[in-house]
Amino acid sequence: MSHSPSLPDRPRLELDPEMSETERLEAIRQHYRRILQVNDELEDRLDDAQDRRGELKSDVDGLKRENEVLKTTSLYIASVEEITDDGVVIKQHGNNQEVLTQASTTLESDLRPGDRVANNDSFAVQQVLDDETDSRAQAMEVTESPDVTYDDIGGIDDQIREVREAVEDPLEDPEQFEAVGVDPPSGVLLHGPPGTGKTMLAKAVANESDATFIKMAGSELVRKFIGEGARLVRDLFELAGEREPAVIFIDEIDAVAAKRTDSKTSGDAEVQRTMMQLLSEMDGFDDRGEVRIMAATNRFDMLDEAILRPGRFDRLIEVPEPNAEGRARILEIHTQDMNVAEGTDVSEVAADLEGYSGADIASLATEAGMFAIRDGRTEVTQADFEQAREKLQDAEKTEEQVINYQY
Numbered sequence: 001m002s003h004s005p006s007l008p009d010r011p012r013l014e015l016d017p018e019m020s021e022t023e024r025l026e027a028i029r030q031h032y033r034r035i036l037q038v039n040d041e042l043e044d045r046l047d048d049a050q051d052r053r054g055e056l057k058s059d060v061d062g063l064k065r066e067n068e069v070l071k072t073t074s075l076y077i078a079s080v081e082e083i084t085d086d087g088v089v090i091k092q093h094g095n096n097q098e099v100l101t102q103a104s105t106t107l108e109s110d111l112r113p114g115d116r117v118a119n120n121d122s123f124a125v126q127q128v129l130d131d132e133t134d135s136r137a138q139a140m141e142v143t144e145s146p147d148v149t150y151d152d153i154g155g156i157d158d159q160i161r162e163v164r165e166a167v168e169d170p171l172e173d174p175e176q177f178e179a180v181g182v183d184p185p186s187g188v189l190l191h192g193p194p195g196t197g198k199t200m201l202a203k204a205v206a207n208e209s210d211a212t213f214i215k216m217a218g219s220e221l222v223r224k225f226i227g228e229g230a231r232l233v234r235d236l237f238e239l240a241g242e243r244e245p246a247v248i249f250i251d252e253i254d255a256v257a258a259k260r261t262d263s264k265t266s267g268d269a270e271v272q273r274t275m276m277q278l279l280s281e282m283d284g285f286d287d288r289g290e291v292r293i294m295a296a297t298n299r300f301d302m303l304d305e306a307i308l309r310p311g312r313f314d315r316l317i318e319v320p321e322p323n324a325e326g327r328a329r330i331l332e333i334h335t336q337d338m339n340v341a342e343g344t345d346v347s348e349v350a351a352d353l354e355g356y357s358g359a360d361i362a363s364l365a366t367e368a369g370m371f372a373i374r375d376g377r378t379e380v381t382q383a384d385f386e387q388a389r390e391k392l393q394d395a396e397k398t399e400e401q402v403i404n405y406q407y
């Protein structure tokens with residue numbers, strides 16, 4: 001595209017009085033042609049300029065969008081304390097700093113004390129967030145009385161006993177601990193491979209001690225908004241206090257409590273803040289209260305030592321993959337409501353399931369049932385279990401292939 005700085009000269013008609021009529025006519029014709037030519041030139045220029053304008057406009061739009069994104073990401077979360085004539089008083093989550101700030105007039109008319117808002121680096125209120133109870137409800141799973149019992153869990157009897165001692169006994173008989181003068185363990189950390197029954201164990205102990213079960217996934221604590229994770233931890237303990245007796249269960253605790261060096265998010269100050277909040281909640285906690293704290297991880301090696309200190313998660317319980325006997329018990333549990341053909345030897349099936357977790361065995365049982373259904377039978381036979389095992393193995397192989405392919 002050409003951007004010559006000057007416009008073409010305006011054509012001039014020069015008529016000499018000496019010219020003959022024909023010469024004048026020719027001069028006028030030439031002038032006319034020249035005007036048309038300049039006109040064409042100017043039209044071309046105008047087209048170019050319009051194209052250029054379009055391009056610049058889309059650049060501007062792009063920059064505007066980027067600016068919006070920059071303005072809206074990484075907002076801080078605060079609660080509105082007061083709306084005064086001088087502006088809005090907000091309290092930052094995370095550091096509890098109080099700030100007098102401004103909101104646009106349209107936003108300000110909507111603000112009420114107690115609202116959760118997001119503000120930018122210069123504390124100006126950018127948006128009002130949804131009701132807090134929503135985010136609490138989304139992040140936490142609260143069950144008045146979970147329906148899992150100890151009998152539903154197979155192969156980890158020792159672990160059940162330990163959990164009962166550390167969680168159920170202090171909830172049911174706190175006086176006993178007081179009389180003897182010992183503090184029950186502060187927090188119980190279940191660690192081991194996925195699908196071995198850690199969540200079940202936490203649910204069962206809440207159920208059997210008539211406690212409310214409050215579960216939060218560590219990944220939920222690592223939230224997008226600054227201050228949100230720490231706030232959720234506070235909410236979690238507050239809610240447990242309101243609902244006592246209660247069992248708090250933080251699944252995937254490694255998401256918030258990974259060693260700095262190992263963590264993918266090691267540089268993430270927000271994750272650190274959330275962990276600090278968790279530690280401070282645990283430190284300020286009365287051990288003999290009616291709230292017990294449990295957590296689970298598949299990545300014990302990744303945990304920051306700080307969370308394992310006395311007074312924090314100081315009772316570690318390993319929940320391993322089940323052995324043959326455990327696998328048989330788990331299979332029995334998962335087939336007890338199934339119409340299994342007489343003569344089927346569950347322990348023989350289980351013996352072949354080396355390396356299977358409880359969750360794998362549960363899906364094997366369902367899969368065996370599906371084979372019988374597909375076949376139009378109402379009884380599940382040993383051959384169905386065999387076929388189910390092959391199918392799961394194939395699925396696992398494919399999964400491995402996919403994983404290998406991806407990396």
Ligand SMILES: Nc1ncnc2c1ncn2[C@@H]1O[C@H](COP(=O)(O)OP(=O)(O)OP(=O)(O)O)[C@@H](O)[C@H]1O
Pocket residue numbers: 152153154155156193194195196197198199200201251296297298330333357358359360362
């Ligand atoms: N020991 C077990 N006895 C009976 N069923 C089990 C056992 N372990 C796992 N299961 C079955 O697997 C499902 C998942 O188990 P659970 O969620 O308790 O495992 P988890 O150890 O918490 O796993 P993750 O680490 O992946 O969260 C259960 O709902 C249950 O059906």
